[in-house]
Amino acid sequence: MFLATTISTIMIAKGLMIGGGFIGPGIGIGLIGGNYLQAVGRNPEAAKFLGQALIFVAIVELFGLLAFASIFIV
Amino acid sequence: MFKIFANSGPVVYVSPKVIFHLGNIPITNSIFYGWLVFIFLISFLIYVAHRVKIKPARGIIQLIEYAFEFIINLINTSFEDKNKAKKYQPYFITLFLIILINNEFELFPFAGEALKSMGWPLLRPFTADLNATFAMAAVTMGYVYYSSVKESGGFRKYLGHFFVGSPFNPLYLIIGLLEMITDLTRVFSLSLRLFLNVTIGEIVIGVFSYLGHILAPVSALPFSLIEVFIMALQAYIFTVLSVMYLAIVVNHASDKEVQTA
Numbered sequence: 001m002f003l004a005t006t007i008s009t010i011m012i013a014k015g016l017m018i019g020g021g022f023i024g025p026g027i028g029i030g031l032i033g034g035n036y037l038q039a040v041g042r043n044p045e046a047a048k049f050l051g052q053a054l055i056f057v058a059i060v061e062l063f064g065l066l067a068f069a070s071i072f073i074v
Numbered sequence: 075m076f077k078i079f080a081n082s083g084p085v086v087y088v089s090p091k092v093i094f095h096l097g098n099i100p101i102t103n104s105i106f107y108g109w110l111v112f113i114f115l116i117s118f119l120i121y122v123a124h125r126v127k128i129k130p131a132r133g134i135i136q137l138i139e140y141a142f143e144f145i146i147n148l149i150n151t152s153f154e155d156k157n158k159a160k161k162y163q164p165y166f167i168t169l170f171l172i173i174l175i176n177n178e179f180e181l182f183p184f185a186g187e188a189l190k191s192m193g194w195p196l197l198r199p200f201t202a203d204l205n206a207t208f209a210m211a212a213v214t215m216g217y218v219y220y221s222s223v224k225e226s227g228g229f230r231k232y233l234g235h236f237f238v239g240s241p242f243n244p245l246y247l248i249i250g251l252l253e254m255i256t257d258l259t260r261v262f263s264l265s266l267r268l269f270l271n272v273t274i275g276e277i278v279i280g281v282f283s284y285l286g287h288i289l290a291p292v293s294a295l296p297f298s299l300i301e302v303f304i305m306a307l308q309a310y311i312f313t314v315l316s317v318m319y320l321a322i323v324v325n326h327a328s329d330k331e332v333q334t335a
Contacts, residue, residue: 051310051314054307054310054311055311055314055315058267058307058308058311058315061267061271062263062266062267062270065266065267065270065271065274066266066270068270068274069088069266069270069273069274072088
C-alpha cells in the first residue's frame, strides 16, 4: 500500500517555488554570459566590460533570490 | 564523545536573534558583530591613514590604496564632470569599505555556530540583517535624492527628468509616473539584494557542510571560495548601482546646460 495518509502541500509548494523561480534567472544569466563571450570573441577590446556584465547578473539574480527567500515564509 | 555523523538537519537562521539586553534595549547578534567590525574598521583605517606616503609602502596598505583607486576610477568614469565627481567620492568609498569588510567577516569561522549566547549564535554578519541593509539603502538613496535635487537645481526640475516630453501628453505622463514608481522601489531592491545574497551564502555553506558529514571541510570549501568572490562582488554592485542612480541625474543636468549654452 503506497497511499499516503497526509500530503505535505507545503513541501510541494516549496519545491515548485524553487523550481519555477530559478528558471527565469537561469535563462537570463545564461543569455548575459553568452552574449558577453560573443562580444569578446568579435571584439576583444570588449573584455574590459566584465564589471558591467556582472551588474546585470546581479539585477537578474535578485528575482531568483526572492523566490529562495519566500520559501522561508510559506 | 563527539558526534561524527550529524543526526539533525542543517541549522539555518534567516533573521537575527536577540542575544542580550542593554538596559531595556534588545541587542541582536548582527548589530553586535557590526559594532565589533566597525571598531576594527575605524582603527585599521586610522592606522593606514598614518602610514600613507607618496612613495608607496609595502604590505596591506597597498590593498586599501587599491580599493580607494578602484572606486575613485569608477566614480570618475561614471560622471562626465570631474569636479562634480570629486564631491561624491568620500561617501561611496565609505559605503564600499563598510559593505566589503562586513561581508567578508561573514566567512570567519568564529561567526555563526561556533560561539553561542542564550542558545543563539553570538556573531552574525551585519549585512545578513534586513534592518541593516535597509538602513544602508535608505541613507544612500536619501543622499542620492538630496544630491540630485541639488544638482538639477530645484525640485520641479528634478521631477522634469522623469518625463521624456511634455507631461501634458498622456503617454509621457504615464511613462513618467511609472518611472517615479520604479525609482521608489530602488531602496527595496538594493537592500533585498545585499541581504539575500549574504544570508543565502551563509545558508549554502551551512547546507553543504551538513551534507558532507565527515568530509565537511572538503564539501564546503568550493562554496566558501565562491562566497569570497560573491561578497566582494555584492559590495561592488551596491556601490556601482547607487553611483549610477546619481550619475544619471547629474549627467542629464549637465547635458541640458551644454545644450542651452
